[in-house]
Amino acid sequence: MSNLPSVEARVRNIIAEQFGVKAESLRPETSFMKDLMAESIDTVELIAALEEEFNVEIPDEDAEKNQTVGQVIEYMRKKVTDKGH
Amino acid sequence: MRLCIFEDGRFSDLYPLTYSRPAFDLRCGRTRLYEKIVRLFPGVATAFFMRGYLEPLFKDRLEGAVTNDLDALRGDDVLFVNGRALALKGTIMPPAEEVVALRGDEIAYIYAKRETVGKLISSSGMDELLKRLKAQLSQLSTGVDLIGHPWDLVRNNPKAIVDDFESIERRGVLGKMSPRAEIYGDAERVHVAETAEIHPFVVLDTHSGPIMIDGKAKVLPFSRIEGPCSIGSGSMIVRGNVREEVSIGPMCRIGGEIEASIVHGYSNKYHTGFLGHAYVGEWVNIGALTTNSDLKNDYSTVDVYINGNLYDTGDTKVGSFIGDHTKLGIGCLLNTGTMVGVGCNLLGGEVLPKYIPSFTWFARGKISRGSGFRRTVEAERRVMLRRDVEMSPSHVQMLQHIYDETREDRENLIKRGRGRSIPEA
Numbered sequence: 001m002s003n004l005p006s007v008e009a010r011v012r013n014i015i016a017e018q019f020g021v022k023a024e025s026l027r028p029e030t031s032f033m034k035d036l037m038a039e040s041i042d043t044v045e046l047i048a049a050l051e052e053e054f055n056v057e058i059p060d061e062d063a064e065k066n067q068t069v070g071q072v073i074e075y076m077r078k079k080v081t082d083k084g085h
Numbered sequence: 086m087r088l089c090i091f092e093d094g095r096f097s098d099l100y101p102l103t104y105s106r107p108a109f110d111l112r113c114g115r116t117r118l119y120e121k122i123v124r125l126f127p128g129v130a131t132a133f134f135m136r137g138y139l140e141p142l143f144k145d146r147l148e149g150a151v152t153n154d155l156d157a158l159r160g161d162d163v164l165f166v167n168g169r170a171l172a173l174k175g176t177i178m179p180p181a182e183e184v185v186a187l188r189g190d191e192i193a194y195i196y197a198k199r200e201t202v203g204k205l206i207s208s209s210g211m212d213e214l215l216k217r218l219k220a221q222l223s224q225l226s227t228g229v230d231l232i233g234h235p236w237d238l239v240r241n242n243p244k245a246i247v248d249d250f251e252s253i254e255r256r257g258v259l260g261k262m263s264p265r266a267e268i269y270g271d272a273e274r275v276h277v278a279e280t281a282e283i284h285p286f287v288v289l290d291t292h293s294g295p296i297m298i299d300g301k302a303k304v305l306p307f308s309r310i311e312g313p314c315s316i317g318s319g320s321m322i323v324r325g326n327v328r329e330e331v332s333i334g335p336m337c338r339i340g341g342e343i344e345a346s347i348v349h350g351y352s353n354k355y356h357t358g359f360l361g362h363a364y365v366g367e368w369v370n371i372g373a374l375t376t377n378s379d380l381k382n383d384y385s386t387v388d389v390y391i392n393g394n395l396y397d398t399g400d401t402k403v404g405s406f407i408g409d410h411t412k413l414g415i416g417c418l419l420n421t422g423t424m425v426g427v428g429c430n431l432l433g434g435e436v437l438p439k440y441i442p443s444f445t446w447f448a449r450g451k452i453s454r455g456s457g458f459r460r461t462v463e464a465e466r467r468v469m470l471r472r473d474v475e476m477s478p479s480h481v482q483m484l485q486h487i488y489d490e491t492r493e494d495r496e497n498l499i500k501r502g503r504g505r506s507i508p509e510a
Contacts, residue, residue, distance in 0.1 A: 041448055048457030057459070 028070025109168025114245025
């Protein structure tokens with residue numbers, strides 16, 4: 001479980017880089033659509049960046065369910081934990 | 086005698102085109118460079134030397150080819166030919182004596198006797214062998230052109246087309262040509278292969294050079310083709326204004342205006358839009374109205390980015406160089422001398438940057454890593470299946486190698502061009 005904070009930090013950094021914002025300005029409830037004005041191209045790029053960072057595959061249907069920063073962090077925590085088992 | 090076609094250390098000056106193929110596999114005229122070399126020495130056994138990651142895919146295509154095997158050169162006299170040589174008729178004659186033929190200080194070809202080859206071969210590879218041969222044998226200066234940069238292929242394309250035309254033994258209009266199509270100029274300068282089709286209201290203008298149309302190619306109505314020109318097997322010209330000095334490889338779809346350009350094969354430029362002084366790789370799609378500039382407004386020479394440096398081509402007419410598996414959306418505007426890597430996805434609406442690294446997207450004014458390697462390969466697999474070609478494991482491995490090799494370059498450029506701000510809470 002010691003790697004969980006690190007997953008959160010890495011996810012926040014990737015989101016911040018993708019949207020050109022500061023990582024500390026991202027809150028769990030920050031919405032990709034409403035707050036970050038994400039377009040489909042952003043979503044595709046973000047998924048690719050997360051897949052590369054964590055060496056996992058993220059199905060499109062999973063990606064659609066995660067609409068906020070907090071949801072993505074939780075999803076990636078689970079992915080990383082599952083991968084470790 | 087054996088023939089040995091080798092790739093020397095200057096392959097990176099031919100990026101992005103040589104990321105995905107050996108230098109000798111580039112097209113100039115109707116054929117690839119190595120095909121011209123082989124044509125000069127019919128019946129001679131040939132060995133190819135190239136970067137290791139390209140070898141499996143090359144062997145997939147050229148079944149039974151001898152590749153990267155120094156031992157295959159033992160036991161016979163060997164003519165080593167630089168794969169960047171433009172081997173037109175009469176340029177490389179079988180020499181009687183051992184010799185190193187240099188263009189400037191670069192090896193164009195070397196002829197060495199069996200004993201010399203046997204003595205100098207070592208386990209350290211082709212580069213070392215060439216170095217030893219160069220040091221030991223007498224040298225002469227040759228006029229054989231060596232392709233140094235991508236624009237050299239475009240520059241040499243017209244004479245390569247003429248050379249290829251003259252090498253066709255049985256030429257003429259052998260295929261289906263509508264009586265309502267017109268040869269404007271000397272009809273002797275047209276070759277339409279047996280299974281090719283020229284539809285009504287097509288003009289083949291041979292005033293400036295010959296025209297070759299290969300088997301199963303189709304030229305559809307209201308197309309005008311100016312020689313010198315070569316259209317590869319299975320390609321289709323759809324209401325094309327194909328101006329002089331164009332080579333189109335196999336299985337392409339070409340429409341709109343194209344001038345002084347090479348399209349390697351399996352690529353589409355179906356719609357209206359201009360392509361000039363360009364080289365387009367394989368599996369490229371060019372959307373409607375996408376256009377490249379090949380002349381600057383001040384008529385000065387064109388600079389291009391090669392290996393991270395801005396390089397003056399010395400030419401005033403230079404278009405774009407586009408790597409394999411790249412897709413250009415509608416309305417992309419490519420600046421003079423633009424270099425686009427392998428596996429890119431470019432959206433239009435503005436003038437694109439002059440250098441776009443492999444496996445990136447360009448949209449809304451910024452370069453990004455796009456959908457990543459796995460999704461890009463999945464998409465390309467679908468693209469290839471549309472032409473009944475299955476992407477082989479060696480093809481995927483080659484793309485993976487390119488992806489890894491270009492990672493640093495890509496990440497550096499991605500870091501630029503960010504800048505939106507998050508709304509305050």
